[in-house]
Amino acid sequence: MSNLSNALPFARAGWYLFPSYWDGERHTPCVAWSTKSSDSSAQVEEWAEKLPGCYFCVNLKASNVIVIDVDNKNGKNGSEVMAEYEPLPGTMKSITPNNGEHYFFEGSCAMGANKLGEGVDIPGMVPLPGQHAKGKGLYELIQRGKPAPLPQWVVEKAGKPKERKEDPSVSLVELDQPENIQRAVSWLQTHAEEAIEGDGGDQTTYNIACRVRDMGVSESMASELMLEHWNETRAFPPWTTDELTKKVANAYRYALDRPGNATPEAIFPDTSRSTSIIRCAADITDKDIQPREWLMWSRYLRRNVTVTVAPGGAGKSALNIVECLALASGETLTENEVKQQTPVWYYNTEDDFDELNRRIRAAAVYHKITKDALKYFYYTSGRTQPLILVADDRKHGLVVNEKAVTWLIQEIKRRHAGLFVLDPFVRCHRVSENDNNAIDLVVQQLQRVADTTNCAISIVHHVSKGSTDVHGNLDKVRGASALASAVRIAHTFYSMSVKEAKDYGMSGSERLKYARLDNAKANLTPRNTTEAWYAHRSVPMRWDSDETVGTISNVKIEGVRKESQEKSITESVFRMVAPGTEVSVYNLSTEIANSGVVKLTSRSIQRKIESAFFAAQRRDSYSWVMFIDEATGTKKIQCKEVL
Numbered sequence: 001m002s003n004l005s006n007a008l009p010f011a012r013a014g015w016y017l018f019p020s021y022w023d024g025e026r027h028t029p030c031v032a033w034s035t036k037s038s039d040s041s042a043q044v045e046e047w048a049e050k051l052p053g054c055y056f057c058v059n060l061k062a063s064n065v066i067v068i069d070v071d072n073k074n075g076k077n078g079s080e081v082m083a084e085y086e087p088l089p090g091t092m093k094s095i096t097p098n099n100g101e102h103y104f105f106e107g108s109c110a111m112g113a114n115k116l117g118e119g120v121d122i123p124g125m126v127p128l129p130g131q132h133a134k135g136k137g138l139y140e141l142i143q144r145g146k147p148a149p150l151p152q153w154v155v156e157k158a159g160k161p162k163e164r165k166e167d168p169s170v171s172l173v174e175l176d177q178p179e180n181i182q183r184a185v186s187w188l189q190t191h192a193e194e195a196i197e198g199d200g201g202d203q204t205t206y207n208i209a210c211r212v213r214d215m216g217v218s219e220s221m222a223s224e225l226m227l228e229h230w231n232e233t234r235a236f237p238p239w240t241t242d243e244l245t246k247k248v249a250n251a252y253r254y255a256l257d258r259p260g261n262a263t264p265e266a267i268f269p270d271t272s273r274s275t276s277i278i279r280c281a282a283d284i285t286d287k288d289i290q291p292r293e294w295l296m297w298s299r300y301l302r303r304n305v306t307v308t309v310a311p312g313g314a315g316k317s318a319l320n321i322v323e324c325l326a327l328a329s330g331e332t333l334t335e336n337e338v339k340q341q342t343p344v345w346y347y348n349t350e351d352d353f354d355e356l357n358r359r360i361r362a363a364a365v366y367h368k369i370t371k372d373a374l375k376y377f378y379y380t381s382g383r384t385q386p387l388i389l390v391a392d393d394r395k396h397g398l399v400v401n402e403k404a405v406t407w408l409i410q411e412i413k414r415r416h417a418g419l420f421v422l423d424p425f426v427r428c429h430r431v432s433e434n435d436n437n438a439i440d441l442v443v444q445q446l447q448r449v450a451d452t453t454n455c456a457i458s459i460v461h462h463v464s465k466g467s468t469d470v471h472g473n474l475d476k477v478r479g480a481s482a483l484a485s486a487v488r489i490a491h492t493f494y495s496m497s498v499k500e501a502k503d504y505g506m507s508g509s510e511r512l513k514y515a516r517l518d519n520a521k522a523n524l525t526p527r528n529t530t531e532a533w534y535a536h537r538s539v540p541m542r543w544d545s546d547e548t549v550g551t552i553s554n555v556k557i558e559g560v561r562k563e564s565q566e567k568s569i570t571e572s573v574f575r576m577v578a579p580g581t582e583v584s585v586y587n588l589s590t591e592i593a594n595s596g597v598v599k600l601t602s603r604s605i606q607r608k609i610e611s612a613f614f615a616a617q618r619r620d621s622y623s624w625v626m627f628i629d630e631a632t633g634t635k636k637i638q639c640k641e642v643l
Helices: 003-012 041-050 078-082 152-158 178-190 201-214 219-234 241-254 316-329 353-366 402-415 436-453 482-486 498-503 509-513 557-576 585-595 602-612
Strands: 017-022 027-029 055-059 065-070 093-095 101-106 125-127 140-143 294-296 305-309 344-348 377-381 390-393 397-400 419-423 456-461 489-495 514-522 532-540 548-555 582-584 617-619 622-628 635-641
Touching: 003 017, 003 041, 003 055, 017 041, 027 125, 065 078, 178 201, 178 219, 201 219, 201 241, 219 241, 294 316, 305 316, 305 436, 305 482, 316 344, 316 353, 316 377, 316 419, 316 456, 316 548, 344 402, 353 377, 353 532, 353 548, 390 436, 397 436, 402 436, 419 436, 436 456, 436 482, 498 509, 509 514, 509 532, 557 585, 557 602, 557 617, 582 585, 585 602, 585 635
Parallel strands: 305 456, 305 489, 344 377, 344 419, 419 456
Antiparallel strands: 017 027, 017 055, 055 125, 065 101, 093 101, 093 140, 390 397, 489 514, 514 532, 532 548, 582 635, 617 622, 622 635
């Protein structure tokens, strides 16, 4: 296996890699590995193409991986030192060319030489298992599998990782680049404020010096530029050279942000483009075409974000819980077929753990899900501490919560979750729902999570006001249209309307038992033409209690319609035939047909009445039964009190 083919699976798993050569004494990275390592397969392929003969190492801290490096050379006997500790758990392991050992674990601790004793290091980078370093040898992978969690005793012995704070004096870019100097000159001449003595001129001057610093200009150059292009025309009165130099020095000494943070290079760090991203369609072969990785047909697709738009009370959370149970168990429990069984993570920011326990338990009981399947259903209540991905800060504008995004990626990978559900979307951000740029930035973070973890993301969102033309209408999404535009898969979920209930022959309150799922954005599948209906179910929680908890199941609307029609006809007969009276079946069917309660002919209604009342129907202390009047031969329904 080549170094490239061996490295690609690690990159796809989220390990941050970089190319290296062996110089005869040490590993020599070909890039600034602490900042330029990458988990992009395309980047790894590009490095392999441009640097023939290189091998790949892993940036362990960025990959959330710890390696216990056991050296047995130069008088060191790391294996003997390790024998003094408790045995390491089974985990990924490779053997080094010098008969050393690399044990790979998931987690973090302090790194450095001899952290666990003489000859036992915890390095920041090592060659990937399976890589061949020319001139050094093969790092043979002898134990495969996912890295095990880092044992606690290792953290206690090595120490916890130190949090590094950025040094504000260290520039983000190379200072005094010609284009950055020109940008600073242009800004000083046309946009810099005037500094007026007695009107905040001192603070204005300090702010301008900070801005020039942000543009990637050194302290000495900033003094020159401000003296030449700003001081004489925009400072009243102008500062002396010594005074202005001191102001600039204070800006470079006390500013909190790092120099160069406002340069294009810092704002857009990945401006370079590789020719490998430009391809020719004629090169596509059958083996290049891979099937889409659907978890649940037309609903959830790996590396894609699905939005479900629903009003309150429709049962969207109940639907999500049942879908999670379906994927965790591998059983199709809804209208949409399960294509892959996978662990799932349901993150609800409205209900507490007690309520989630009830709802998940009720759904599992109703759908007969085993305890083994529930091992793959993870859930979180974010009620007291929502997962905030993006916020709109008054001082800094839109800010991405990188720690939260990183944590989310790590936890999804840790559980191998194929689906992550965020219910509802509104509580994962603190931006205006009507701001397209802000909402698009939030969705970008979720798409980034989906791409990095190879999972499907499901977000549940509320609808705008209005109840007409709702089924499959993504324009009903509340807030900015950017949400609807950014996702590739979308559905609406609404309770049965009054009109639909009438069409299906249901009574008023009965319609609230049913909700309808419609495809609202079918870019990746054929648009559904059939209706997917779901019914609310009540599940008893205790044998000695009348309390129930709701769940949901899919139903065939024709069966619901038939059941509802028969029920509506029976209820009509009960109302029309009073105790102690009798009415002909013909007259009953005609009157029911004229009332419009059901969409059937009077003859069809008559047959249903005859079938339903062939045997006596009883309610409370009354009984309704059909008989034939001997005098006229007419079929009638009679109601009598049952003693």
